[in-house]
Amino acid sequence: MTSVLNDSSDNVEEAGLSFKEVRTFKICMLFVMAGICFMGVIPYKVACCRKNESVLSYLNCFSAGIFLAMALIGLLPESVEEYLDWAEEKEIDEPFPLPYVCFFLGYAVVLLIDRVFAH
Numbered sequence: 001m002t003s004v005l006n007d008s009s010d011n012v013e014e015a016g017l018s019f020k021e022v023r024t025f026k027i028c029m030l031f032v033m034a035g036i037c038f039m040g041v042i043p044y045k046v047a048c049c050r051k052n053e054s055v056l057s058y059l060n061c062f063s064a065g066i067f068l069a070m071a072l073i074g075l076l077p078e079s080v081e082e083y084l085d086w087a088e089e090k091e092i093d094e095p096f097p098l099p100y101v102c103f104f105l106g107y108a109v110v111l112l113i114d115r116v117f118a119h
Contacts, residue, residue, distance in 0.1 A: 068107075076103055 043049040043059055050056075079099040087095035 071103065076100075 043056060048055075076099060079102075083095065083099050
């Protein structure tokens with residue numbers, strides 16, 4: 001654990017930042033993130049948003065887009081890289097594109113649940 005702390009402190013010092021600046025930034029970002037999370041409750045508390053289906057639909061599409069972007073930009077490339085490293089280790093020449101299939105199946109299951117069971 002101390003080696004991890006020492007490594008991160010070396011990176012902070014190399015960037016020319018002090019621990020106080022980094023801590024202040026983290027605290028500010030904590031409040032920003034908490035504020036953004038609490039803004040998600042506003043549509044359910046405001047009567048005009050709660051009764052208006054189109055506003056809730058747009059907000060639902062926005063949140064789905066965030067999850068989809070997070071999966072496509074962050075998780076999928078890393079899983080493909082890990083899968084290809086595993087296939088290379090097992091000496092598989094042309095591995096089946098399993099991460100892409102799992103992503104498609106997961107998306108299809110969520111869409112099925114949303115369209116069939118939620119309505």
